[in-house]
Amino acid sequence: MNRPSETVDATRRMIVKGTAVLALIGFAGIRFGWSPAFAAANGKYPEDAFKQKSSEDAIKALYGKAAEASDKVKLDAPEIAENGAVVPIGVSTALADVTSISILVADNPNALAASYKIPAGTIPNVASRLKMAKTSNVIAVVEAGGKLYSATKEVKVTVGGCGG
Amino acid sequence: MGGRRRGDIGVRSAIRFALGIVALAALLGSASAAETPNPAADAAAFKKFFTDKFPKVKLEDFVNGPYSMDEGLHRQWQEKEQFPPYEFAVETGKEMFSKPFKNGKSYADCFPNQGIGVRQDYPYFDTKGGKVITLELALNQCREANGEPPFSYVKDEMAALTAYMAFTSRGKPFDIKIPDDPRALEAYESGKRYFYTRRGQLNFSCATCHVQSPGERIRAEVLAPALGILNAMPIYRSEWSGMGTTSRRFTTCNSQIRAVPLDPQDDEYRDLEYYLSYVSNGLPIAGPGARP
């Protein structure tokens, strides 16, 4: 099968095809049953709270009540996460009698990411590094004097690089 | 034989030549190719280009790559540096480095100064063998010379060893030498050529991103300047959730622009590392580093 004589234009022609899809590891929505871990010495692992999808349900499962927004809760989170795999989050508060601090990522497959117990004498200021599936609101909840206070901030998350 | 027209017409009308962007005017100085290569002048021009482009960034801070280009990223980096994720690699590397081979020798016997605080001298040009020796190649040569199997150039063992060796050189300025040997000059030029050559279907060169657009974003990432870009190697990338050597970075960069990567320690990659390290002479070693 001969082809029209190769002119310079012919060789310059090129096909751009998005065949090389960035091998972004997909976040399947499958949720696996958590194998029940035995309760650690200091209170049972809030299994149910970690299984909830939405932040509201997770907060209710964890504390049995809803939180109200308060500027007394300081949530330190980046505007654009350098990478969804390592997002530094800091929570601190001036509130008195703090007994617990929790951090939720609203649009993660399961909203509750971490929950910390703050015994008397421990300063209510925690820093940790979380994973975020995509751009989402991060919610910090502080339990103080039996009431729940919260702060929310959106953190943008996307892949890096030029697409591969 | 009249070939069937249908495929060709479809192909021709549907294709536009993306390489047309080659006509994109060269942004930088015209290519008056000074024939005799002058590495020292190149290095001076290289530093001047970036310090002019980023007057507020101190010369030694270019080694922090994207973290010197963006305040938000800088804060996230400061947080990570309090207890960096590459901590485990340095400890593993230290253990491996001191564990003798089966023949009783160890890496310390292969390197000047027992391999402590020497990373800034790599890569060097081996006048006997007539080629560039990178730290990773030297480590595998040492293993093979002592009857041990070589490590993969992109996997964790090599990253752990180079992480420890880089750690022992932190703060020491890059000190890459080009001996008076035409082959060394050729290796340097080959590395420079590779750095500026457009490749892959995206038709980018290293310079397209790291000279034309450092500080700008490609989606979530901020591009690092080419000056000092290897000073923090090996790096723990959040993207990889793990360590990576210079070879791993070169090969993944190639695939991202849809160019088929060469072998991890291919001559051109080693020459590229030689060129990039030479033009960053004087900037401090900051490895191992954390990166997005």
Added chain:
Amino acid sequence: MSSIMRPLIAVVAVTAAVAAASPLHAASEADFSVAYAAAEAANKQAGALRNQWTTTAATLASAKKAAAEGNFDAAVAASKDAEALAKASIYQANEQKDAWREMEIK
């Protein structure tokens, strides 16, 4: 957004809509093997210039897959795509032999 995005947008905008023109008659396996061989040869030449593209390899693979499924029209079309990609990567390598100096920091 900036100079970096222009080539990226230009490249992404140029999408090959391979016309699924109604074939005069279906391509045969012979047509496929000829087209595929031409594409492979071009890609080997690009390999000699150490300038292959990942998309050429991917397109060759999809050509083979289509052929294996007996869909020789798609297989021939994909082979032609692959050949064009390989030829472009050859062109790029030759063109860059001198063009690389355009961006050299002086």
Added chain:
Amino acid sequence: MASTIRVRATSSGETTEVQTLIQHPMDSGFVKDAKGEVIPPHFIQQLTFEHDGKTVFSADWGGAVAKDPYVKFAFKGGNKGDDLKISWVDNKGASDSTTAKIQ
């Protein structure tokens, strides 16, 4: 095998600041590997810090905590040379613990 827990605990007289980095994959159960198979959940669920026989801090973690997890907090009290016991248990029942000296 060296402990998976790295600790830096420094006392400034009235308060002790504690930073911990733990070597653990923290697989969430939502990520696929290169072959497309889902990597099963494998993450630390509870982490406890004890000083002077008293729990000074404890964490309940889910799969969304980053790999090689890090946490920083501070508590009133604790002097140079005191012991600080750190222990964790993960969803597979594996565990590790270490005792560090407050600097």
